[in-house]
Amino acid sequence: MSKAIICSCEDVTADDVRHALAKGYHDVESVKRYTGFGTGICQGKSCLSAVAALVAKEGPLKSPGVLPFTPRPPLYPTELSLFASMPVDEAQAPVGGVPQELGTFPQALRPTTELPQKAKVVIIGGGVMGLALAYNLSRHGETDVVVLERGYLCAGASGRNGGGVRMQWGTASNIELAKRSIDLMKQFARDLGINVWLRQGGYLFLTRTEAVAKRLERNVELHNKHGVPTRIITAGAAREIVPGLTLKGIVSASYNPEDGVMFPWAFLWGYAQHCLKKGIRVETFTNVTGFDISGGQIRKVKTDRGDIACEQVVLAAGAWSPEIAQLAGVKLPNEPHRHEILSTEPLKPFLGPLVSVLDSGLYFSQSMRGEIVGGMGDPHEPAGLNMGSTLRFTARFSQGLTEQLPQVGHVKVLRQWAGCYDVTPDNNPVLGRTPGLDNLLQMSGFVGHGFMMAPAVAERMAAWMTTEQSDELFQRFNLRRFTSGRLEREDMIIG
Numbered sequence: 313m314s315k316a317i318i319c320s321c322e323d324v325t326a327d328d329v330r331h332a333l334a335k336g337y338h339d340v341e342s343v344k345r346y347t348g349f350g351t352g353i354c355q356g357k358s359c360l361s362a363v364a365a366l367v368a369k370e371g372p373l374k375s376p377g378v379l380p381f382t383p384r385p386p387l388y389p390t391e392l393s394l395f396a397s398m399p400v401d402e403a404q405a406p407v408g409g410v411p412q413e414l415g416t417f418p419q420a421l422r423p424t425t426e427l428p429q430k431a432k433v434v435i436i437g438g439g440v441m442g443l444a445l446a447y448n449l450s451r452h453g454e455t456d457v458v459v460l461e462r463g464y465l466c467a468g469a470s471g472r473n474g475g476g477v478r479m480q481w482g483t484a485s486n487i488e489l490a491k492r493s494i495d496l497m498k499q500f501a502r503d504l505g506i507n508v509w510l511r512q513g514g515y516l517f518l519t520r521t522e523a524v525a526k527r528l529e530r531n532v533e534l535h536n537k538h539g540v541p542t543r544i545i546t547a548g549a550a551r552e553i554v555p556g557l558t559l560k561g562i563v564s565a566s567y568n569p570e571d572g573v574m575f576p577w578a579f580l581w582g583y584a585q586h587c588l589k590k591g592i593r594v595e596t597f598t599n600v601t602g603f604d605i606s607g608g609q610i611r612k613v614k615t616d617r618g619d620i621a622c623e624q625v626v627l628a629a630g631a632w633s634p635e636i637a638q639l640a641g642v643k644l645p646n647e648p649h650r651h652e653i654l655s656t657e658p659l660k661p662f663l664g665p666l667v668s669v670l671d672s673g674l675y676f677s678q679s680m681r682g683e684i685v686g687g688m689g690d691p692h693e694p695a696g697l698n699m700g701s702t703l704r705f706t707a708r709f710s711q712g713l714t715e716q717l718p719q720v721g722h723v724k725v726l727r728q729w730a731g732c733y734d735v736t737p738d739n740n741p742v743l744g745r746t747p748g749l750d751n752l753l754q755m756s757g758f759v760g761h762g763f764m765m766a767p768a769v770a771e772r773m774a775a776w777m778t779t780e781q782s783d784e785l786f787q788r789f790n791l792r793r794f795t796s797g798r799l800e801r802e803d804m805i806i807g
């Protein structure tokens with residue numbers, strides 16, 4: 313066994329890279345995500361070419377198919393205080409950002425094996441929803457399942473999120489789903505043999521307005537009714553939980569010590585590896601391009617690698633779901649909205665909870681690797697599938713963060729990226745059967761909280777699909793509610 317270090321910032325050895333290759337992570341982007349190489353203070357400048365050379369030498373992909381991972385701004389590690397000093401025109405809408413070109417995956421990454429010609433269930437989207445569903449179907453004995461993913465695993469929002477998991481919601485349905493998900497996350501290491509680094513350091517919500525304070529009070533009552541120990545706390549108590557927090561203008565806070573954060577990518581790998589072990593096909597770099605429809609049923613899913621005949625299709629393509637539904641003549645009400653996020657250099661543990669200022673959409677937490685990870689919604693962000701990173705975001709976030717926690721001004725930002733929230737008119741998902749196309753099942757519209765909902769929603773969806781039992785979840789959040797006006801609004805949305 314070789315202990316030769318290939319990425320000294322993150323202590324990644326050449327053997328770690330070989331291990332990733334053996335696990336099927338053949339492209340540099342996936343190797344980065346699996347091993348963490350290139351995510352340290354040098355931002356990949358000293359290790360990227362060495363890893364790429366090893367991947368080309370020992371993996372199945374050969375040059376020119378071996379491409380560098382997507383570069384992330386800033387160009388050099390830069391202090392939050394410097395970004396915070398930049399002027400921001402709040403009246404302007406944000407612009408495109410870098411990199412502009414996303415969502416195109418090189419031909420060289422396309423699998424060389426044949427795509428199966430038929431499967432009982434085809435799941436479109438290899439994000440947390442699609443993979444969690446495939447995993448749960450296998451637990452019900454259903455393994456004639458193919459998951460189709462256009463890019464690498466974690467290419468969508470599931471590989472770009474903040475990893476926050478919380479029970480502090482505004483509706484009974486979401487409280488119960490989140491409670492169940494967190495219970496399942498606690499067992500994940502035992503069930504799937506992978507550590508998802510769940511840390512229950514709590515969520516601390518702050519508000520600057522009386523209207524939101526009233527909402528928090530109402531929600532806390534609901535949480536307590538559902539056995540969630542959230543409480544309204546004073547500004548002084550909030551400062552005891554997060555020393556150094558400035559509370560100017562804060563009128564109220566709510567805190568649940570059982571909320572937390574976890575590491576998103578490990579979660580996906582856990583599900584994907586279990587699926588593969590059970591014989592489920594997870595076909596990455598496979599783009600769904602259309603459907604064969606007859607007699608009110610989808611008969612085949614068309615892809616750029618061939619067609620698959622199937623009995624049921626699940627649309628779990630997150631923010632891309634509306635454009636795929638359109639291929640089947642179905643209109644979804646979801647809209648994609650870019651959300652930007654960043655990560656700093658690692659620090660010793662100092663921050664217990666994820667902190668969020670509800671009025672501004674600012675949130676930040678400390679990951680298990682020690683980085684401050686956070687984001688902030690932009691009220692001027694137009695709808696669209698944009699995943700570019702902007703300087704405007706870094707400046708706005710740094711201003712918000714250093715106003716709330718001035719002592720982190722010297723901390724350096726290492727990388728920023730963006731993903732899309734999959735937003736519905738009532739901030740709740742689209743689930744269940746599609747009117748007029750009965751064998752197309754919907755599983756999208758999880759806004760900015762799909763990661764934490766996936767384990768519980770997928771558990772219920774797999775049970776509903778494989779047994780005769782009805783489940784009110786798939787009536788309550790059915791597509792029909794948008795035409796009947798029976799909306800169920802969730803207002804505890806960050807950003």
Ligand SMILES: Cc1cc2nc3c(=O)[nH]c(=O)nc-3n(C[C@H](O)[C@H](O)[C@H](O)COP(=O)(O)OP(=O)(O)OC[C@H]3O[C@@H](n4cnc5c(N)ncnc54)[C@H](O)[C@@H]3O)c2cc1C
Pocket residue numbers: 436437438439440441442460461462463466467468469470471472473474475476477598599600601628629630631632636651652653687730731732733755756757758759760761762763764765
């Ligand atoms: C910045 C940010 C922060 C967030 N923070 C949190 C958080 O703290 N906690 C939380 O719970 N949630 C959070 N979320 C939301 C969460 O990440 C999403 O709700 C969740 O990941 C959605 O999972 P999904 O599987 O539905 O979609 P995705 O993960 O987007 O997966 C959909 C997949 O479909 C694939 N696809 C698209 N088109 C096609 C096609 N034609 N053929 C085949 N495949 C296709 C895409 O490549 C993609 O991988 C955040 C999101 C963002 C963007």
